[in-house]
Amino acid sequence: METQLRIAVIGAGYWGPNLARNFSAGPDWRLVAICDLDRERAEGLAARVGGVDVETDVDALLARDDLDAVAIATPARTHHGLALKALAAGKHVMVEKPLADAGDRGRAMVAAAASRGLVLMADHTYCYTPAVLKIRELIEEGALGDVLFIDSTRINLGLIQPDVDVFWDLAPHDLSIIDFILPGGLRPKTVAAHGADPLGAGKSCVGYLVLPLQNGAMAHVHVNWLSPTKIRQMVIGGTKRTLVWDDLNPQQRISVYDRGVDLGLQAADGVERTAATVSYRLGDTWSPALPEREALGQLAAEFAESIRSRRAPRTDGAAGLRVLSVLEAATRSLAGDGAVVDVEDPADAQQLAGAR
Secondary structure (H helix, E strand, O other), X not given: OOOOEEEEEEOOOOOHHHHHHHHXXXXXXXXXXXXXXXXXXXXXHHHHOOOOEEEOOHHHHHOOOOOOEEEEOOOHHHHHHHHHHHHHOOOEEEEEOOOOOOHHHHHHHHHHHHHHOOXXXXXXXXXXXHHHHHHHHHHHOOOOOOEEEEEEEEEEEOOXXXXXXXXXXXXXXXXXXXXXXXXXXXXXXXEEEEEEOOOOOOOOOEEEEEEEOHHHOEEEEEEEOEEEEEEEEEEEEEOOOEEEEEOOOOOOOEEEEEEEEEOOEEEEOOEEEEOXXXXXXXXXXXXXXXXXOOHHHHHHHHHHHXXXXXXXXXXXHHHHHHHHHHHHHHHHHHHOOOOOEEOOXXXXXXXXXXXX
């Protein structure tokens, strides 16, 4: 086996323990330290993952010579500063979603990694689940045909975040998945966002995003902190088949329906027009078998492989920027009472980060 890479986790709060557990258990990595401003919290996590070192000072952590990479699991507003420090110290970096709290900061992170030949990876965890990997495979092989629409719902009775609205909290999951499964990634030219704050929390607690996709297709994302029921579902309609992913149904997460609408064309006076009658397909439904493995374990393995192979990871900094560009456009749309706004194209950043 190749020599293990050495990593530290920065942030021992909500997500850090999940990262620490996977980096300490996988064959590719040796977890060497936990870093958190709260020493007691860091020590508690360090004890649970094998008694690794504890650091409370990021500069001291990054000065260590037994460290190849860091995984950042801190609030989004801190990602930019921490990532730039780590990259300047020659460390590869993984960053929890969203990549940053602003597009210009995310672009600075991507540029810094590219200029130093280091890996910057976005922790888009859902993209490494067996279900999403299968959805990407089915779309790539043409099993669904051309994508006509994507309808994604992520609602629950959730914690109202103190620093972000429901779009920045929940929608990065859905946007990163759509970016991952669509050939060429998520590149809408416009976005319209509608939000509501029925509790008077001072931020949107219920939200809807509308994103036009290529070839006249459309994506719709519904996020909600106020629903008494929890739903995690995505419907992807294609010209051949429709796929339904229900993440809360472990027995049948993916269902593929050979059903749809065919609009035939007929000639009239030499001009094509839509036929007056509609043809419906009512075929079989099937559910592909999915392996049971933890997404974070796959993500950790991808991070290691990208470093060893000197290539961009599947969810690289450019993928994080594409998600950020939609979130920023959604914020501008909300400020304009749901107006349709342009989405900044982060293509230049993708070229910096390397081919997907």
